Amino acid sequence: MSLIEEIRQTVIDGQAKLVVPKVEQALAEGIAPETILHDGLISAMQEVGRLFEEGEYFVPEMLIAARAMKAALAILQPLLVDQGVEPLGRVVIGTVKGDLHDIGKSLVAMMLEGAGFQVVDLGVDVAPERFVEELQRGADIVAMSALLTTTMPNMRTTIEAIEAAGLRNQAVILVGGAPVTPAYATEIGADGYAPDASSAVRVARQLTGK
């Protein structure tokens, strides 16, 4: 197995501790950071997504793999920036105002990162103004999560705030979370809906044509 393949497999298996020395070794051997990113990490997370959609992987395996991917990406990131490697797009993500649910949103953020997007994670309980503020710095996707029926309406409020700021055409809006349905996404004027972290990547790619 080549070193890149080893990195890929280590991420799929979720071994954060093992992936870091392997990435360092690859860099020492002169493999381009971009190659490690694409053929190692992104390819691994694609496989993780596939395994999840097939029902082979569940959330725990996905979390553990995403964590390994993040550990590797932390090493590559500064090098990628130095070499001017462009991300697939910029994503602003957060759980809407009034909602403190973190894990689902973080998993989506990590999967998007693992697909090659640059992700700005605003965290939980994010006010509409914070989404607008970050969107003003430029973004291709705004992704919102809500886990409560009581906080779901804040997705609509956020979209309205983006419209009011005249930024609605700048980015596509993606929504998700347990109580959210495709019908609700359409009703509030979102561009896309994803039921889980893996399909979020697919929808994000479709909507941005990447």
Add this chain to the structure above:
Amino acid sequence: MTEIAFQPIGRRIAVQPGTTLLEAAQDAGVALSAVCGGAGVCGDCRVRVLQGRVSRLNDVERDHLTEAEQASGLRLACQTIVEAADTVVVDVPRESLSASQRSQVEGEELPLPVDPPIAVYDLAVTPPSVDDLRGDWERVRGIDPAQWQPSALVLADLPTIARAHGWRARMIAHGRHIAAFLPPDAEPLGFAVDVGTTGLAAYLVSLKSGDTLGIAGATNPQIAYGEDVMARLTFAARDRHGAQRLQTAIVDGLNDLLHEVCRQGGVPPSRVVEAVAVGNTAMHHLLLGLPTEQLGTAPYVPAVCAAMLTPARDLGLRLAPGALLYLPPNVAGFVGADHVAMLLATETAEQPGITLALDIGTNTEISINAHGQLWSCSTASGPAFEGAHIRDGMRAADGAIERVIWQDGALHWLTINHAPPVGLCGSGILDAVAMLRAGGVISEMGAMTRDHPAVQGENHNLWYEIVPARRTGHGRAVGLSRADINEVQLAKAAIRAGIKLLTERAGLSESEIDRVIVSGAFGNYIDLENAIAIGMFPALPLERFRQVGNAAGIGAKRLLVNAGERERAAALVARLRYIELTNHPDFTDRFSQAVKLTPDPWD
């Protein structure tokens, strides 16, 4: 109006056309399981319409019911709307009912002197005569009536009691507030109750001896309106009379328990002169009728944190006419007075060294006392250990598998009351996961192998058959699926991540913890070795763990019997530092590691 008859329970109710079957069931007191509170998300409220006209099957129902289930006439009660008809007959399958919980009321008690917040005054009343035509109250001796202001409701008992008992009576007062007039020599009693989201535990206590005279447990009747805190807060916010209906439900439930414990003690409820209720912040607010909107949305602040002392009659509790109800202080939106009561009962704050105290439930509250410094947090462990979202999960009731062992290459089981198995309760679910891991049927990540004869299912929908259909109580196989294991991993990861972040905040490592106090219904029954094996608890020597039962209920009793405990509660809350985990920068990372089924998940 349309009459709805729920079978086989035999409850009937008349409702307006346009009402859903779930609403009708709730009004009729049929405890239909509705985890989501009727939002069409959980798919639990399954019923069959045997007769009468109702709305047609909608898309939400098609999503939740297989074609075979649809063909068998199953419907979701929350989606089925009553149309004009003479009678609608609805069959409620047993598994759609919120199973009555095995009452969880026992707990470990530490010694405490009796020093109640009420005082007893023995009164004599001068008989009236032509020379003394003053009122009964004015003729009282033993106190100076002019110094007291009894309410009409309380005073109403005095003339009867004095005349029936040779012009003697007993006055019970809380400070300057008169709680009751009792017959002379009548022992003043107290009522302590732990208002859990799922279960209620009530105690009748002598305020003279401190003895417990009656104990009873029941399911929280609010469960018909949603199984978890959020579902109830949603119901309170969405339904116009939601909050009021929830309050009525809990007050009725408490009155039933009061009646039961008084029956056990052979005394009338009018002898109960003081009460204590502990519960999480949502239960606290719903009981008191405080607004809950701000509890359901971040940053989740309570209407009040301070201890409350309020006339019990104002809430509809049928105690002595002037009895006061005390509720200890809340810590934060998700750490309520029940956790404070638990910390009091276990004397967590007084322990030397490092003590970790956990109350495991849908939300798990954790506190750490590190050499006198106190921190607490709340973590969303979910309802998996209460049997929700688990294929064959159920609450601890007859026929629930409560123990599972691995022997000769397969799982063996034991049910509550040795009834034929019908599902798994929390301790059984935890055992099954640990044993399947020990037997190599599942991996550290929770993935299930196909290479075991008991593993069934197609593609990736694998499940382990614990009991074949021919040996169960309902003729369907009982098992544990990969998806169930996933739920357990997420639940235990939330608990372990909470423990880890709390110890880190105190500047400690998990191995330095001197003692772990585990309270709550589920916590009392779990096998500690298995809990350690799957990484729910740190791998500490077993002798450092103490399973203390319903410590919140015992804490409520202490707050009833000893007034000093109320001061301790206030002092404790002032010392506790609350840590919000959801926006903690390390939470996702710790949680992601803690999902692994291993005693030490940390890199």
